[in-house]
Amino acid sequence: MTTNAGVSQIVEVAVRQVLDGAMERIVAELKPERVQEWLAAHPEWRLDSSGTVLQRVRSFPSGVAAAHFASFVSGLASSAALPALLKVIGDTVHVSLCPPQSQGQSQAPLTESVLHLANHIG
Numbered sequence: 001m002t003t004n005a006g007v008s009q010i011v012e013v014a015v016r017q018v019l020d021g022a023m024e025r026i027v028a029e030l031k032p033e034r035v036q037e038w039l040a041a042h043p044e045w046r047l048d049s050s051g052t053v054l055q056r057v058r059s060f061p062s063g064v065a066a067a068h069f070a071s072f073v074s075g076l077a078s079s080a081a082l083p084a085l086l087k088v089i090g091d092t093v094h095v096s097l098c099p100p101q102s103q104g105q106s107q108a109p110l111t112e113s114v115l116h117l118a119n120h121i122g
Helices: 002-026 032-041 063-079 112-121
Strands: 054-059 084-089 092-097
Touching: 054 063, 054 112, 063 084, 063 092, 063 112, 092 112
Parallel strands: none
Antiparallel strands: 054 092, 084 092
């Protein structure tokens, strides 16, 4: 058990260092052109009608596999401190990603961190 605790501490420190260095460049609002370029390169994703939420639907061989994928995405979103709405319907997962809302804003603009999370999700 001591080995697991040591590995966990090392990973946590490495992740913090990477995140601290990356946070400044990923919190800025994206220009619409950047979002459109990203969407063109990732046709499986689309924007909702507000233009602030990325959405994707993924299908799996079974409902169990879909639930595991949703759990994985939930963990990724949590580690990135980003909201994610996940709906598992049978063997299908509906994923919606958006930036965290700032005080006084009902809908925050997309940020690089949202696109980065979407890249990890696939």
